[in-house]
Amino acid sequence: MTELLQNLIDGLGRGSIYALLALGVAVIFGVMHLLNFAHGEMITVSGYAAYWAFQQGWSWWIVVPLILVVSVLTSLAIDQVAFRRVRGADDFTLLLTSFGVHFVVFSLFLLYVSASVKNFSRPGWVTDTYKVGSLRIEVFDTVVIGVTIITLLLVSLLLQRTMFGLALRAAAADFDTARLMGVRSDNVIRGAFGLSGLLAGIAGVFWLMRAGQTTPSAGLDPMLKGVLAALIGGLGSLRGAVLGGLALGMAEVLLRSRLPDSIAGLTEGVVFLLIALLFIFRPGGFVSVAHAERV
Numbered sequence: 001m002t003e004l005l006q007n008l009i010d011g012l013g014r015g016s017i018y019a020l021l022a023l024g025v026a027v028i029f030g031v032m033h034l035l036n037f038a039h040g041e042m043i044t045v046s047g048y049a050a051y052w053a054f055q056q057g058w059s060w061w062i063v064v065p066l067i068l069v070v071s072v073l074t075s076l077a078i079d080q081v082a083f084r085r086v087r088g089a090d091d092f093t094l095l096l097t098s099f100g101v102h103f104v105v106f107s108l109f110l111l112y113v114s115a116s117v118k119n120f121s122r123p124g125w126v127t128d129t130y131k132v133g134s135l136r137i138e139v140f141d142t143v144v145i146g147v148t149i150i151t152l153l154l155v156s157l158l159l160q161r162t163m164f165g166l167a168l169r170a171a172a173a174d175f176d177t178a179r180l181m182g183v184r185s186d187n188v189i190r191g192a193f194g195l196s197g198l199l200a201g202i203a204g205v206f207w208l209m210r211a212g213q214t215t216p217s218a219g220l221d222p223m224l225k226g227v228l229a230a231l232i233g234g235l236g237s238l239r240g241a242v243l244g245g246l247a248l249g250m251a252e253v254l255l256r257s258r259l260p261d262s263i264a265g266l267t268e269g270v271v272f273l274l275i276a277l278l279f280i281f282r283p284g285g286f287v288s289v290a291h292a293e294r295v
Contacts, residue, residue: 002134007257008250013141015249016148020203021226022233022241023155024196030172030236031192032087034094038078038101039226040219042071042197043204045105047214048113054120060209067208068201075197079190087189102223109216122212144206151202152242155195159238164191172236200226232275234285243286 021039028036049070053063082101086093128139159165171188200222207222208214225248233244251274256267278285 003257006135007253009135009137009141011250011253012246013138013144013249014253015246016144017203017206017222017245018225018229018248019242019245020148020151020199021222022229022245023152023238024199024203025226025230026233026236026238026241027168027192027196027199029230030238031168031189032083032094033091034083034098035227035230035235036196037095037098037223037227038082038105039196039200040221040223041078041102041105042074042200042219043207043222044109044214044216044219045074046070046201046204047208047218048109048118050208051118051120051214060123064205067205068198071201071204072194072197075193075200076190079193083189083193102219105219106216113216115216117213117215119213122209126209140206140210147202147206151199155199155238158195164188168192168195228275232278232285234287237285237287240285240287247286 025036025039028034028039046067050063050067053066058066078101082097083094086097089097126140129136130139131137159169167184167188168191171185171192203222203226211218226245229244229248230241231244232247233240233242248271251271252267255270259267259270
């Protein structure tokens with residue numbers, strides 16, 4: 001029982017990061033009907049910004065807000081440079097555009113920065129633990145879970161209590177009708193990208209703290225986790241994105257601890273198999289959403 005509780009806490013910590021990533025993916029999909037495979041580039045760019053800051057002698061107290069700002073600005077820049085020009089295109093064109101952004105960002109860092117791994121110091125408390133009864137809990141997991149809960153509450157208040165949240169929810173429900181009612185599509189989409197970038201930045205802070213390094217492909221793995229979690233939860237559902245992220249994190253940790261050592265390396269493959277089975281029996285994910293037409 002103790003081992004199971006330990007795994008559940010570890011899974012919650014990992015799943016909380018996935019939930020933040022999936023939430024950013026779901027926000028963009030809800031408004032634009034776009035599965036954004038460039039979502040991880042916010043973490044790639046933020047990772048190099050963090051590396052530069054550490055080279056200047058900055059501490060994590062200053063680097064954390066830098067990562068958030070860079071992530072938001074990167075998301076807005078991607079929308080302005082790439083997606084704004086193809087908003088009236090079909091879904092396949094939007095999808096190709098998101099892939100194109102990923103490969104362009106990857107190639108720019110590869111050609112003009114370096115292909116080598118850039119290491120930087122991690123906060124000392126990342127590996128610290130404390131005991132609760134027979135459980136040994138990581139301080140990192142506790143901070144991640146706490147920040148994720150606060151972030152989800154603030155996002156919920158933003159969506160429920162502000163005019164921007166009302167416009168965003170109206171656009172996600174039926175973009176054409178929302179636009180006829182006076183919702184400015186450019187402002188809503190720009191705000192959605194800003195919110196998505198902020199969520200990616202918060203997740204990126206913890207991802208980079210844990211990794212202590214960055215590479216031109218640093219955003220690939222978090223992007224895949226975020227997209228998978230959003231698919232598991234149900235594309236376009238913010239609640240589903242959170243559930244999908246937590247479920248994915250739990251599955252990875254529990255499988256890694258339960259599988260025999262000889263096949264523990266196949267954890268990712270087993271997770272993908274379980275996801276495939278989920279899509280066979282429940283194609284819409286945990287939470288089914290009736291999607292509106294994109295702009």
